[in-house]
Amino acid sequence: MKPAPTSITAAQAPVRTKPSNYPEPFASRMAGRHKQPLGDLFGLCNFGVNLTRLSPGAVSALRHAHTRQDEFVYILEGHPTLHTDEGLRPLAPGDCAGFAAGSGNGHRLINETDRDVVYLEIGDRTAGDQASYPDDDLQAISVDGQWRFAHKNGTPYG
Secondary structure, X not given: OOOOOOOOOHHHOOOOOOOOOXXXXXXXXXXXXXXXXXXXXXXXXXXXXXXXXXXXXXXOOOOEEEOOOOEEEEEEEOOOEEEEOOEEEEXXXXXXXXXXXXXXXXXXXXXXXXXXXXXXXXXXXXXXXXXXXXXXXXXXXXXXXXXXXXXXXXXXXX
16 A cells, blocks of 8 residues: 655646535535545544635535534635525625534535635544535535434435
8 A cells, every 4th residue: 555645736636537525416516516535635533624625606506404424624725605594695705704613604605706616625524423504405424434314304315
């Protein structure tokens, strides 16, 4: 096994090959989102770090909230709109947002501009996490590090 590097140029990290873990019809809604999983390159297990680029019109995720995982985003380039339970809020380079586990505050970023948005997203990998999606017929549970998706009535997707 090749040893993990100690440093890299983040922009040169490989883009994640699978654009989304969501089942259809949700996965195709992630078009224009490009994640470079930086934490994985270093063998980090307790938390993940992604350098993420949103093309114009793209979204970071379905609006969601985690039961056990904290999330944090830091805007590097562009002007995304943060969509939370409180509504919409414009963000700019240098702005950041955090979502504590169990807060129930559904969140996502939307690129409503004509330029790319680039940000860092950081989240822990606490076992047994669940995610709720207030705007979609979707729920998720993490089992052995893999997300399993179901309708809100518990019926699994595909």
